[in-house]
Amino acid sequence: MTKDELISLAKQARERAYIPYSKFGVGAAVLTKSGNVYQGCNIENAAYPVTCCAERTAIFQAIANGEKEFAEIAVVANTERPVPPCGSCRQVMAEFFTPEAVIHISNMHGNSKSITMEELLPFSFQPDDLFSDEGAAK
Ligand SMILES: O=c1ccn([C@H]2C[C@H](O)[C@@H](CO)O2)c(=O)[nH]1
Numbered sequence: 001m002t003k004d005e006l007i008s009l010a011k012q013a014r015e016r017a018y019i020p021y022s023k024f025g026v027g028a029a030v031l032t033k034s035g036n037v038y039q040g041c042n043i044e045n046a047a048y049p050v051t052c053c054a055e056r057t058a059i060f061q062a063i064a065n066g067e068k069e070f071a072e073i074a075v076v077a078n079t080e081r082p083v084p085p086c087g088s089c090r091q092v093m094a095e096f097f098t099p100e101a102v103i104h105i106s107n108m109h110g111n112s113k114s115i116t117m118e119e120l121l122p123f124s125f126q127p128d129d130l131f132s133d134e135g136a137a138k
């Protein structure tokens with residue numbers, strides 16, 4: 001699976017975005033270490049904050065199918081610059097992606113940029129931080 005193939009799958013997913021409110025479609029495609037791809041689009045809601053971004057939809061789809069090890073994710077929107085994932089998605093990615101995992105951000109003009117998880121969200125809160133609290137419920 002090349003970067004361009006993963007971006008194409010993200011573009012295909014973007015066509016399924018449920019965006020009656022923002023009209024801003026986003027698509028994502030996540031590649032697992034086992035070689036499977038899961039697609040996601042943003043899914044909005046009349047109660048706006050309930051909206052789920054494309055990146056989280058793709059990752060949750062993979063998790064729901066028993067996958068937890070990710071190699072890469074591609075994200076695409078019709079933005080001037082390659083679309084930067086929101087803070088909530090970065091935190092969800094940091095839960096499952098290793099610091100070396102690659103995020104391909106792109107747009108509909110054919111621009112893309114590939115960055116690592118560590119570059120996308122440095123110094124992130126990690127599961128190990130939670131488990132390092134001796135007094136917390138285990
Ligand atoms: O990286 C991003 C940024 C925004 N959105 C969605 C959420 C909402 O539906 C719309 C506008 O914020 O775009 C994503 O899916 N991914």
Ligand SMILES: [Zn+2]
Pocket residue numbers: 053054055056085086087088089090
């Ligand atoms: Zn997001």
